[in-house]
Amino acid sequence: MLARGARVLAGPSLEDVEADVRVTGGSFSEVGPDLRAAPGEEVLDCSGMLAVPGLVNAHTHVGDSVAKGISDGLTVEGAVHPAYGAKRRVLSGTPPALLEGMMRSACRLMLSKGVTAFADFREGGLEGARMLRRAASGIPIRCLVFGRLEHYPGPGGGPLDGARRAELAALLAECDGIGISGANENPDPVLEEYGATGRAAIHAAESAQSVAASLERTGRGEVERALLARPLFLVHMVHAGPGDLGAARAARGIVACPRSNAALGAGAPDIRAMSDAGCTVALGTDNVMVNSPDMFREMDYASRSAEAAGRPVPARDVLRMATVNGARVLGTRGGQISPGADADMVLLDARSLELAPVHDPYEAVVHRATDSSVRAVVAGGRVVHGA
Ligand SMILES: [Zn+2]
Incomplete structure (x- = not known):
């Protein structure tokens, strides 16, 4: 699965990047700009989303x-x-x-x-x-x-x-x-x-x-x-x-x-x-x-x-x-959007009434987000809630 176009809080330091995120099996396999979809790969349009680790x-x-x-x-x-x-x-x-x-x-x-x-x-x-x-x-x-x-x-x-x-x-x-x-x-x-x-x-x-x-x-x-x-x-x-x-x-x-x-x-x-x-x-x-x-x-x-x-x-x-x-x-392999980590992430709607405009993504998640800004939850590489 390729989650495309999100603003991603990536890696162990939660770096704020525009990136595509590839999921292979139950893990993240690639995080980077402009990833190309493989033939037959499911693509999830995440434009307008803020992707944070599960x-x-x-x-x-x-x-x-x-x-x-x-x-x-x-x-x-x-x-x-x-x-x-x-x-x-x-x-x-x-x-x-x-x-x-x-x-x-x-x-x-x-x-x-x-x-x-x-x-x-x-x-x-x-x-x-x-x-x-x-x-x-x-x-x-x-x-x-x-x-x-x-x-x-x-x-x-x-x-x-x-x-x-x-x-x-x-x-x-x-x-x-x-x-x-x-x-x-x-x-x-x-x-x-x-x-x-x-x-x-x-x-x-x-x-x-x-x-x-x-x-x-x-x-x-x-x-x-x-x-x-x-x-x-x-x-x-x-x-x-x-x-x-x-x-x-x-x-x-x-x-x-x-x-x-x-x-x-x-x-x-x-x-x-x-x-x-x-x-x-x-x-x-x-x-x-x-x-x-x-x-x-x-x-x-x-x-x-x-x-x-x-x-x-x-x-x-x-x-x-x-x-x-x-x-x-x-001691789990989750908690971050990095290659090799468990593919658990939350897609928040950055255009929602609660969050828009997102000037500071950390402040938005910590002080403003609620479950009403959750657009989808990905766990183990699958969309398990919302979408
Ligand atoms: Zn207790």
Whole structure:
């Protein structure tokens, strides 16, 4: 397929170029001016379009899609604590078929909003992970499942018992990784066992309370303990200090979820400090019960709240967080329009009421675009939405 005539934000730096884009199989194969169509090649007229990489939602919990809005006014603990939060009650009290159907709806919704890949921390052990795989099956969105043992002994205690170790092995066989609720729910030996898998990711320093609880109960920082799990990435890091951010460079990156943090009264992640510390920053929308899984909203909020805090981040960098960096943190081949990358892209109508005239494409995508400016979504080399 040859997508012709778009204004393309190309390559890992999202360079603003007029270019044609060739897709071969599921990957981009060529990006350049005036590419000639091969005999029989499908040509997609993209004049007037702004082509951006498929958005990467690097942290979700689609399992609570059935509980939209119930967390309003609750704190982090009250809403999403894995053992006694409102979410736990909803998940355990909802028929599985309904949960699965709502997860499927969340996948479809994300695709319509230009999200072509997402990583979910899925509760419910092996069956929970399988439920998400079933929900996402047949939907052309890349779904990375980070499964979880429903085991929250707290920071005291010993290693996993045999049954849990077997469940962990089963999760690893079927999941992309392990999504740990947090260091405070686990003793050191368990965090180290997760670390030995090389495929863990973990929530860390989400709230001031979780950081204080770690110090009080273990005498050590929450991020320091979270790093025992040798995570691929850390999620939140709202209350991470400079030393924590330096140590976090050992991971692929940090996934910030600024709207979720705001909604749950947890504070505001300093995405500029994270970047300045040398961490790769990605963005995620977190719990669907708290927020719509909408990366346009997440980018806009991340950008504006950084400005409000006097810690501005260029719109181009925010868009990188939602694309290039997300793929880097998750270890996928997507997130950019470059030869060899997964052919995932969003075609925005630059002539739409929302966007025209586009003086600055980064500002347009981050601050103005919504799903109403999405003309088409290409995933795995096929037009899967719109056109
Ligand atoms: Zn989360």
